[in-house]
Amino acid sequence: xxLEGVGPRVFAHRGLSLDAPENTLLAxxxxxxxxxxxxxxxxxxxxxxxxxxxxxxxxxxxxTRIRLDQLTMGELRRVGLGQGQSFASLREGLDxxxxxxxxxxxxxxxxxxxxxxxxxxAGAIDRVLITSFSENRRRRTAALxxxxxxxxxxxxLMRAILAAELGLAAPVRHSxxxxxxxxxxxxxxxxxxxxxxxxxxxxxxxVEVHVWTINDAESMIRLLDxxxxxxxxxxxxxxxxxxxxxx
Numbered sequence: 001x002x003l004e005g006v007g008p009r010v011f012a013h014r015g016l017s018l019d020a021p022e023n024t025l026l027a028x029x030x031x032x033x034x035x036x037x038x039x040x041x042x043x044x045x046x047x048x049x050x051x052x053x054x055x056x057x058x059x060x061x062x063x064t065r066i067r068l069d070q071l072t073m074g075e076l077r078r079v080g081l082g083q084g085q086s087f088a089s090l091r092e093g094l095d096x097x098x099x100x101x102x103x104x105x106x107x108x109x110x111x112x113x114x115x116x117x118x119x120x121x122a123g124a125i126d127r128v129l130i131t132s133f134s135e136n137r138r139r140r141t142a143a144l145x146x147x148x149x150x151x152x153x154x155x156x157l158m159r160a161i162l163a164a165e166l167g168l169a170a171p172v173r174h175s176x177x178x179x180x181x182x183x184x185x186x187x188x189x190x191x192x193x194x195x196x197x198x199x200x201x202x203x204x205x206x207v208e209v210h211v212w213t214i215n216d217a218e219s220m221i222r223l224l225d226x227x228x229x230x231x232x233x234x235x236x237x238x239x240x241x242x243x244x245x246x247x
Contacts, residue, residue: 002101002129002149003180003208005037009230010239011103012036013213014055017234023053024085025096032100035240040103040212040232043090043111048072051090051114057107069110090115094122103151103183103232106132106141116144131183149180151210157182161193164201173205181208183232186223199227217242 003009015027016034028039042055050073058067061079068076068087076087094102102124106115119128125148132138135153142150152160156175160182163171176182182202186194194211202209212232214220220231220242233239 002127007208007229008224008243009038009208009210010036010236010243011038011040011210011212011230011232012236013040013232013234014042015039016236018237020083021081021085023055023088024081024083025088025093026083026085028093028097028100031236032097034237035244036236038101038103038230039093039097040105041090041093042105042107043115044068044107045110045114046071046073046076048074049110049114051111051118052076053088053090053093055107069108090118091122094118094124094128101127101129103129103131106130106134106137109134109137109140112137112140113144115141119145119148129180150178151181151183152176152179152207157184160202160205161198164198165195167197167201169201169204172201176202176205176207179207181210181229183210183212183230185212186214194223194226194228196226203227214239221246 012031014022016031017027020026020030023041041053043051044054044057046052047070052068079086125145129149130141131151133154135155138153142148160172160175184193199209208229210230211223211228214231214233215235220239231239
């Protein structure tokens, strides 16, 4: 299962891109080499319906603006991103790193079926988690992958946050009954999300709490002390070392 094993978990945000372009196979390889077991990545769809690894839908490449949905996967593979890397498909990532677990953010409606096809074809349902800001995209993708782990989308999460802060255990459990985790920032504007009461409420509902995007040691230690179950970070090397030292 996606969340089996002892935590806390380190989610390498777009891989480890200190010496590699983000969301590339090289960035993933660097992350896994330092001890991360979970890769956080983002998926769009190409013009020919392939799930491609990228946070943004558009890129500036050699002075030219390109849109991923207007190019085929074959064309994108010829685009240089630096360090000998180009765009890779989700299927490639799953195949090249068969022991890694992938946290997949579905970034567009067109990517829903492409993502599900890549996961199915790789036989990777048990080692991916599907997430999306959009509940519609999350729900559609999950429906194509029966039994896949998912985390709460923004609309579901806001209801759970309110119920948790009010100490309403039953509504929290009900709203999160089909989720494996909630993945949240510490705060949004003036609203602090990650409070001790929130964490207790999520744990009482049997879901893990993963916080993003945390890149400094002091914050990592403070959040681990609060009881978070996972840290999403650009510095998975630092997070792995901190967790190992605490153990």
